[in-house]
Amino acid sequence: MTTTAGASRASERAQAALREAILGGELAPGAHLGEVELAERLGVSRTPVREALARLAAEGLVEAHAHRGARVVSFSPEDLDGIFDVRLALEPRATGRAAARATAADLDALDDLAARMLAVGTRGPAQDLDALVGLNREFHARLLDVAAAPALSAALGNVVHAPVVLRTFHTYDPASLARSLAHHAEIVAALRAGDADWASSVMRSHLGNARAVMVGSRS
Amino acid sequence: MTTTAGASRASERAQAALREAILGGELAPGAHLGEVELAERLGVSRTPVREALARLAAEGLVEAHAHRGARVVSFSPEDLDGIFDVRLALEPRATGRAAARATAADLDALDDLAARMLAVGTRGPAQDLDALVGLNREFHARLLDVAAAPALSAALGNVVHAPVVLRTFHTYDPASLARSLAHHAEIVAALRAGDADWASSVMRSHLGNARAVMVGSRS
DNA sequence: CCCCGGTGGGTTGTACGCAAACTAGGGTGC
DNA sequence: GCACCCTAGTTTGCGTACAACCCACCGGGG
Incomplete structure (x- = not known):
């Protein structure tokens, strides 16, 4: 919705x-x-x-x-780890489903989001990490929407919301941030190719990258 | 009350x-x-x-x-299928975690539940499928509790609640019901052995069995 | 000096009343 | 005869008032 x-x-x-x-x-x-x-x-x-x-x-x-x-609510590092376990179990699956269902409009919208994230995420005067947070949420939400798996979305809904998870772009080091942004674009490319395996693999990488940043940061 | x-x-x-x-x-x-x-x-x-x-x-x-x-809420067969996808993605993982964390008290409690389910589930004068529903819910809840994975529990929480999923013992044929009851006992055995792989495998079988019953029943 | 009961302030929990919105039914115009 | 509008009824949404509860502070007793 x-x-x-x-x-x-x-x-x-x-x-x-x-x-x-x-x-x-x-x-x-x-x-x-x-x-x-x-x-x-x-x-x-x-x-x-x-x-x-x-x-x-x-x-x-x-x-x-x-x-x-x-x-x-506040989250301990253990909670955070558990959250990524769930995301890793569910989001790649959803991404794979999306590969078979994405319409041209979906792909364009996701492409647009990925491009905008790249614009505001790249180092320089236009960098705006706060804007990135919103775009990132929108990207993942749209992806989930495309997957058309209500139960999957519901299961993730009450977990990903975790404030810490969605607000940690500030803790990304430049290399990890660049990887993260590239992943979004690559996911869209995989969806465009209709390759579910490719798409879900990128999502796994994406989450692995994020997990590494966050368990190391220990804010 | x-x-x-x-x-x-x-x-x-x-x-x-x-x-x-x-x-x-x-x-x-x-x-x-x-x-x-x-x-x-x-x-x-x-x-x-x-x-x-x-x-x-x-x-x-x-x-x-x-x-x-x-x-x-009411669920379509597609919804039901999606729910089982989520359960299959998460519950075996939780069961595996439980294998490494179950205390003697946990194991005894689960054993008790499994035994009582067998008692009220076996064909005969004592059979009480309604009681089975409650016991089954308790068994899975306890198992999730032992796994000590809050995020995982939260993710499953808003999905498994589906009325249809928890009320379908009436639609089980005798063979499937017997398998289901045996699975519960076998899960406890695997936990007692501390074998995470065994435990999660049984859970996968358990869910597969349930899914087969339900997509065929079309209540 | 420390511990315990009393009391006051502030917050949450519940009940009730009013207004807006939606549904359904009948009547009128075409 | 059919479609549309208007009206009456019912339900939800929100505001407000009161009661119960919890916490902190304070005074007296051991």
């Missing part, structure tokens, strides 16, 4: 806003989330905030301890 | 009750879930029901269409 528009319901806007704030690092892991504070901040009452919080909790982005309120 | 102790919050009780009702088949897939009806049925106001519904939606058990209310 690519519907980013509407959000006629305030609870959806609240949920989206909170997710962006958490994923964007605006709300640090472990930060206490008061309902009234969030309600004022978002210009709605506590009720939709509450609902959004409940959904995010079920989604694994925040954890709610009894009457003590909600906190942004 | 099927839902354990705790649950000081009415919303948790509501969520647990709804989940049981859905997983237990009391609420059929596609059934319309009215908030007032559920509120009266559970003896609480609409607010906790609403919250419970929101969490179950994020969990993937129900789907809420705009202002049209919530419905119990």
